[in-house]
Amino acid sequence: MSGILEVDRVSIAFGGLKAVSDFHLSLPKGALHGLIGPNGAGKTTLFNMLTGVYKPDQGTVALEGRRIDGWAPHRIAAAGLARTFQNIRLFKELTVLDNVRVATHARTRVTVVGALLRSLAWTGEEAAVTESAEQLLGLFDLASRAHEQAGNLPYGDQRRLEIARALALRPSVLLLDEPAAGMNPQEKIELRRLIQRVRDEFGLTVLLIEHDMGLVMDICENITVLDHGVVIAVGTPHEVQRDPAVVEAYLGTGH
Amino acid sequence: MSTADPLALRSHALRAPVGLAALRSLGPWAAVFAIAFVLERLIGPYLPGYYAKVLTDVGIAIVLGVSLNLVNGFTGQFSIGHAGFMAVGGYVAGTVTYYGHHLLWGGIAKQGGFLGASEWLFVAGALAGGIAAGLAGYLVGLPSLRLRGDYLAIVTLGFGEILRVIIQRTDDVLFVPKDIEAASFTTLATSVGGALGFTGIPFLTNLFWVAVAVGAVLVLSYRLKHSDEGRGFLAIREDEVAAEAMGVPTTRLKVRAFVYAAFFAGIAGALFAHEVGTTLNPRELGFQKSFEIVIMVVLGGMGSISGTTLAAIVLTVLPELLREFAQYRMIAYALLLIGMMLLRPQGLFGIHEIWDLSFRRKKAAP
Numbered sequence: 001m002s003g004i005l006e007v008d009r010v011s012i013a014f015g016g017l018k019a020v021s022d023f024h025l026s027l028p029k030g031a032l033h034g035l036i037g038p039n040g041a042g043k044t045t046l047f048n049m050l051t052g053v054y055k056p057d058q059g060t061v062a063l064e065g066r067r068i069d070g071w072a073p074h075r076i077a078a079a080g081l082a083r084t085f086q087n088i089r090l091f092k093e094l095t096v097l098d099n100v101r102v103a104t105h106a107r108t109r110v111t112v113v114g115a116l117l118r119s120l121a122w123t124g125e126e127a128a129v130t131e132s133a134e135q136l137l138g139l140f141d142l143a144s145r146a147h148e149q150a151g152n153l154p155y156g157d158q159r160r161l162e163i164a165r166a167l168a169l170r171p172s173v174l175l176l177d178e179p180a181a182g183m184n185p186q187e188k189i190e191l192r193r194l195i196q197r198v199r200d201e202f203g204l205t206v207l208l209i210e211h212d213m214g215l216v217m218d219i220c221e222n223i224t225v226l227d228h229g230v231v232i233a234v235g236t237p238h239e240v241q242r243d244p245a246v247v248e249a250y251l252g253t254g255h
Numbered sequence: 256m257s258t259a260d261p262l263a264l265r266s267h268a269l270r271a272p273v274g275l276a277a278l279r280s281l282g283p284w285a286a287v288f289a290i291a292f293v294l295e296r297l298i299g300p301y302l303p304g305y306y307a308k309v310l311t312d313v314g315i316a317i318v319l320g321v322s323l324n325l326v327n328g329f330t331g332q333f334s335i336g337h338a339g340f341m342a343v344g345g346y347v348a349g350t351v352t353y354y355g356h357h358l359l360w361g362g363i364a365k366q367g368g369f370l371g372a373s374e375w376l377f378v379a380g381a382l383a384g385g386i387a388a389g390l391a392g393y394l395v396g397l398p399s400l401r402l403r404g405d406y407l408a409i410v411t412l413g414f415g416e417i418l419r420v421i422i423q424r425t426d427d428v429l430f431v432p433k434d435i436e437a438a439s440f441t442t443l444a445t446s447v448g449g450a451l452g453f454t455g456i457p458f459l460t461n462l463f464w465v466a467v468a469v470g471a472v473l474v475l476s477y478r479l480k481h482s483d484e485g486r487g488f489l490a491i492r493e494d495e496v497a498a499e500a501m502g503v504p505t506t507r508l509k510v511r512a513f514v515y516a517a518f519f520a521g522i523a524g525a526l527f528a529h530e531v532g533t534t535l536n537p538r539e540l541g542f543q544k545s546f547e548i549v550i551m552v553v554l555g556g557m558g559s560i561s562g563t564t565l566a567a568i569v570l571t572v573l574p575e576l577l578r579e580f581a582q583y584r585m586i587a588y589a590l591l592l593i594g595m596m597l598l599r600p601q602g603l604f605g606i607h608e609i610w611d612l613s614f615r616r617k618k619a620a621p
Contacts, residue, residue: 051500053496053499053500072499072504073499073500074499074500074501074502074503074504074505075504077499077500077501077502078502082500082501083500085497085500089494089496089497089500090493090494090497091489091490091493091494091497091498092493092494093489093493093558093601093605093606094486094489094490094493094606098486098489101483101486102486102487102489102490102498102501102503103501103502104262104483105483105484105486105487105501105502105503106502106503107262107502108262108483109262109263110483112479112482112483112484112511115478115479115482115483115484115485116475116478116479116482117280118276118279118280118478119280120270120271120273120276121266122482123269123270123271123276123279124265124266124267124268124269124270125262125263125266126482126483127265127266127269127270127271128262128263128265128266128268128269129262129483131265131269132262132265165501166501168501169501169502
């Protein structure tokens with residue numbers, strides 16, 4: 001059987017450096033999968049390959065049975081693979097609402113001509129876009145801030161907004177790149193609930209890069225461990241924690 | 256993705272009543288034509304020629320500034336070749352009206368009065384100029400918009416200079432009726448005056464058509480800003496990588512912004528070419544002109560339609576008031592630009608419209 005996201009023997013090198021080699025991953029629908037590894041292990045590089053920022057040198061990526069490797073990022077996003085960024089990348093000068101509405105671009109059907117004429121079809125679609133964006137903000141407790149500039153939000157809200165924005169694409173798979181970075185313990189607890197809720201309510205499949213081991217071990221059903229671009233372990237949190245190769249990668253030899 | 260798109264399903268339910276929608280769609284245009292009519296027919300006749308010319312200059316400046324704002328302001332690219340597109344529009348429109356008048360009516364005398372035959376030929380010429388400029392924008396934009404930042408500036412600058420040299424190499428304007436009738440289309444299109452300028456273009460620009468062009472660029476760019484595609488433009492400006500990751504086809508939208516802007520620059524060029532007291536020549540539409548338009552956008556606000564409009568008005572009227580210091584204008588512009596970059600890089604109004612500001616202050620107060 002094949003999963004919703006199938007990554008097969010994907011590799012990329014920058015100059016002489018093999019950043020990721022022979023990466024394999026198969027995510028069944030609804031999975032919450034963790035991707036961990038020391039700094040520089042190639043986690044974000046992998047995300048960039050999956051989302052089309054980099055083109056893999058070798059290997060294939062398939063989303064819902066469709067090959068997407070080599071596609072432009074906006075096409076991949078429209079096909080249902082959404083992401084957040086390690087260093088938050090909101091549209092800072094746009095309002096919170098517009099940040100979310102940008103992500104509906106791929107789903108709107110009325111052309112710019114309709115928008116310039118303010119046609120009936122356009123007004124209907126624009127109202128629908130706004131309504132669905134507002135609903136999404138409501139789910140993330142951001143509705144009251146809809147008309148504020150995104151750059152002025154507190155840090156935790158910005159992280160949530162980034163997830164909300166990604167969900168506006170109506171993705172089938174969501175890639176979260178260190179969503180807990182810079183959060184305090186209280187915010188992390190809320191984030192954990194949020195990720196689980198998002199997965200359940202939106203029927204999503206989630207791939208999570210995270211350095212906070214407590215969070216990863218807690219919510220992920222399975223974990224892939226990457227070191228120097230190579231998968232060194234795959235398994236449940238329990239299995240991975242005991243894996244000698246993982247212990248060595250994190251703590252060095254001699255333990 | 257699921258087959259039923261929730262947006263499509265909802266959009267039918269959310270449509271406004273037809274009457275209201277029609278009013279919103281057509282109302283602004285009715286207002287534009289009404290204002291244009293009042294300006295030309297009721298105010299125009301009492302306006303001394305000098306003021307009418309300044310008003311025309313202001314209108315052309317607004318069309319140029321607001322259109323460049325689509326590229327430099329909304330989309331965050333940096334084009335400094337706007338005068339080049341203006342030249343394309345001006346020369347194409349001028350060729351259509353000048354030789355058109357000769358071929359149709361045997362001379363450049365205006366046919367018909369307000370909204371008469373000559374004016375419709377002018378409209379056709381201006382649209383042809385706009386389309387030609389838009390096409391030029393597409394050809395310049397397609398390869399260069401894959402590049403970022405400075406490279407685009409260099410390409411647009413180069414485009415303007417190449418165009419200037421090409422125009423300088425064109426032949427003298429034909430004015431003997433039988434030469435014009437005997438000439439081929441290519442000969443006519445390349446007999447546009449060279450370095451001396453395209454003289455003899457009929458003076459068809461009036462306050463009506465200037466106001467219509469200004470109204471069109473304002474209404475259309477406002478609607479664009481508040482639409483799906485406009486939000487895509489702004490997202491590209493804010494963060495191109497994130498925009499792409501959110502499903503915005505960044506290269507396509509950048510090229511489109513460039514084409515829209517070039518189209519309106521072409522229209523502005525057509526208005527300029529047919530204005531009383533201007534000569535269409537390659538010197539006039541060089542780098543310096545492009546630079547003036549960039550200043551309007553930078554000063555008024557990168558992304559602010561009303562801010563750019565205000566800056567276009569001020570930067571056109573001010574030099575008229577300070578005629579004796581004319582030679583220091585470029586120095587003043589340079590200082591202004593440096594000052595803005597240091598103190599307020601987003602421009603006076605940034606992304607906001609003038610009417611947003613009072614609203615924001617109210618919200619911030621409690």
